[in-house]
Amino acid sequence: MKQQPNRRSFLATGLTPIGLGLSDLSRLRAAPSSPTTDKRRRNSCVFLFLFGGPSQIDLWDMKPNAPDNVRGEFKPTPTRVPGIHVCEHLPGLGRVMDQVCLMRSMTHRMNVHGPACSEVFSGRPYFGPPVTDQATREDWPSLSSLVMRYGQPHNGLPPSAVLPWYLQFPGQSKRIAGQTGARMGERHNPFLINGDLSRDDFEMEGIRPTDEVSTDRIGNRRSLLEQMGATQQSSEVNRRIAYELLGNRAGDAMDLRKESANVRDRYGRTVVGQSLLLARRLVESGVSLVTVNWQDETKIDGTNTCWDTHQDGFAKLKTLLCPIFDQAYPAFIADLDQRGLLETTLVVAIGEFGRTPKMGQFEQSTNTKKSGRDHWPHAFTALLAGGGVRGGQVYGATTRDAGYVLEKPVSPGDLTATILHHLGIDHTRTYEDEFQHLRNCLSDGQPVRDLG
Numbered sequence: 001m002k003q004q005p006n007r008r009s010f011l012a013t014g015l016t017p018i019g020l021g022l023s024d025l026s027r028l029r030a031a032p033s034s035p036t037t038d039k040r041r042r043n044s045c046v047f048l049f050l051f052g053g054p055s056q057i058d059l060w061d062m063k064p065n066a067p068d069n070v071r072g073e074f075k076p077t078p079t080r081v082p083g084i085h086v087c088e089h090l091p092g093l094g095r096v097m098d099q100v101c102l103m104r105s106m107t108h109r110m111n112v113h114g115p116a117c118s119e120v121f122s123g124r125p126y127f128g129p130p131v132t133d134q135a136t137r138e139d140w141p142s143l144s145s146l147v148m149r150y151g152q153p154h155n156g157l158p159p160s161a162v163l164p165w166y167l168q169f170p171g172q173s174k175r176i177a178g179q180t181g182a183r184m185g186e187r188h189n190p191f192l193i194n195g196d197l198s199r200d201d202f203e204m205e206g207i208r209p210t211d212e213v214s215t216d217r218i219g220n221r222r223s224l225l226e227q228m229g230a231t232q233q234s235s236e237v238n239r240r241i242a243y244e245l246l247g248n249r250a251g252d253a254m255d256l257r258k259e260s261a262n263v264r265d266r267y268g269r270t271v272v273g274q275s276l277l278l279a280r281r282l283v284e285s286g287v288s289l290v291t292v293n294w295q296d297e298t299k300i301d302g303t304n305t306c307w308d309t310h311q312d313g314f315a316k317l318k319t320l321l322c323p324i325f326d327q328a329y330p331a332f333i334a335d336l337d338q339r340g341l342l343e344t345t346l347v348v349a350i351g352e353f354g355r356t357p358k359m360g361q362f363e364q365s366t367n368t369k370k371s372g373r374d375h376w377p378h379a380f381t382a383l384l385a386g387g388g389v390r391g392g393q394v395y396g397a398t399t400r401d402a403g404y405v406l407e408k409p410v411s412p413g414d415l416t417a418t419i420l421h422h423l424g425i426d427h428t429r430t431y432e433d434e435f436q437h438l439r440n441c442l443s444d445g446q447p448v449r450d451l452g
Contacts, residue, residue: 041344042154043387044283045419047143047291048276048329048349051117051167052307055355055373056381057402058317059087061104069359070401073314081392089322092330096385098392099333099342101451103382105396105405106350108412111364111375113308116352117167118178123416123443126177134174138435139182143416144190146442147289148181150425154286156250161282162291163193164275170300183435190291193254197274204254253285254278266331271295273328280335283345288423296324303367307351310365313372333385346387346422348415354380357401379405382415387422389451413445421447 055072057063062076062085076085079097086093086102093100108125110116114133115126122140144160151159167176181188193204256264256278267273272294279290294306298320309316329349336342355373356363363374379398385391396408417427420443427443 041341042152042286042288043344043346043422043424044287044341045289045346045348045387045423046276046279046283046332047289047419048347049117049120049167049291049293050307050325050349050351051294052305052309053113053116053351053353053355053375053380054307054321055309055313055317056104056379056398057355057357058313058373059090059322060093060102060381060383061379061398061402062087063400063402066357066401070357072359074317084392084394087317087322089318090326092326096330096333099337099385100391101384101389101393101395103384103395103410104379104398105408105410106354106380106382106412106415107405107409108353108377111353111377113169113352113375114177116375116377117176120350120352120412120415121178123411123413123445133169133176134172135177135179135182137182139177139180141181141184141188142179142190142291143419144179144289144291145181145184145188146420147423147425148190149184149188149431150429150442151288151423154288155253157253157282157285157287158191159288160190160291161193161287161289162190162293163278164197164271164295165194165293166192167293169305170302183433184431185434190289193278196271197256197278198269198271200257200269202256202274204251250285253281253287256281263335266327266335268324268327268331270324270328272324273331276328276332277335280332280339280341283336283341284339289419296320304372309355310367310372310374311369313355329383336386342386344387346389346419347385348382348419350382350415351380353377354402357403376403379403382410384451395448395451410448411445413443414448415445417443417445418447418451 058072058074063071064076075088077088077094078085079094081097084097108119110119110126110130112130115130118126118139121142123143124140127138127140144162148158148160153159166179169176180186195202195204256274259277264274264277267277275292279292282290296306298304298306304310304316307321333347336345354376356376359373360368360370361374362368363376365374368374379402396410397406398404399406420427428441430439430441432439
């Protein structure tokens, strides 16, 4: 039987994954407690990060007339939108293509995982040479942290959440760059929901009061803690936000057991599938931005981690990556649509870069073999759906080998500005960073305005 968190563990930990500023706490206290008070649904975004870098040319920007060592093993297949083809191993994506925009013109210049992740997460060019994958205090703040600071909490829930993990390579001591508040301040880190969401009994500990603990008792415990005082501001912040979540019964939004077995099966009993299902529940409950970091069994592989396919790429795509994606992603889009959420929810699926046009082409990693593709940031694809984006379209175009952008280039900064604009946050707003004490705007990109 699963052990309920006791009083001592709860008072001691106070939900340590959370980092909030005191101003955020005051806004959380003022948030309405009932979702029925809002007659107009607020805009939201789900950011599905395909960690490792999916191959644009093998999945959604295929070039069937290119030479063998460029086009690869897979064949394109028609979708429900005439003229748009995707990989033969993505039939589910093909069935929802009328609701999806293939933005094939994403581009930047960083070919190392960590700094490239930082560029896509933050929307800014990496600040230094690409000599490490790991986070430093110089990192630009992530989009999720910007929304945590400048978004609006709702129903007792914070405006920004990340699940099911912070990305981190095996054997490295720190998380990958660009995922938190960093130079803006770690206190603006998003709300982290971590754990194995594929478990039938998954529940985030510490945010659901037991039946015998009333709201009044929670308030009394909080008063006692305040009288005792806190030794560290961060600990006090964590305790306060824990009580806000408890007081608003926010744990219900994170309880996947409230979903039927049929719904959970439809998404797939994988970490990715259940993470997207939880993302739907969080959006439904009023969270503005939910970042879902891809996680599969290869996250412990130091050479071919998740969508990183330096070796035997086609076998991995066919037997592992495509099946997971092609069950979870179409189910998520269809579920949002059926529940009336897709119109206001922008769904973005993207990796940190694409893959080399030629098989076995060396770009950054000597691990790349003739059976795989190396890192390639010069042209890659983002999948956009909902949030006013017109489905059934291809945005931008690439060269005959999918290696470079020909039309409508979009930078990570442009994508970040587009998401902020959708969420009603001014991307030109400035903050003072804690590293250089300079004022920086939230994004130096420009919103892409011709997607509707």
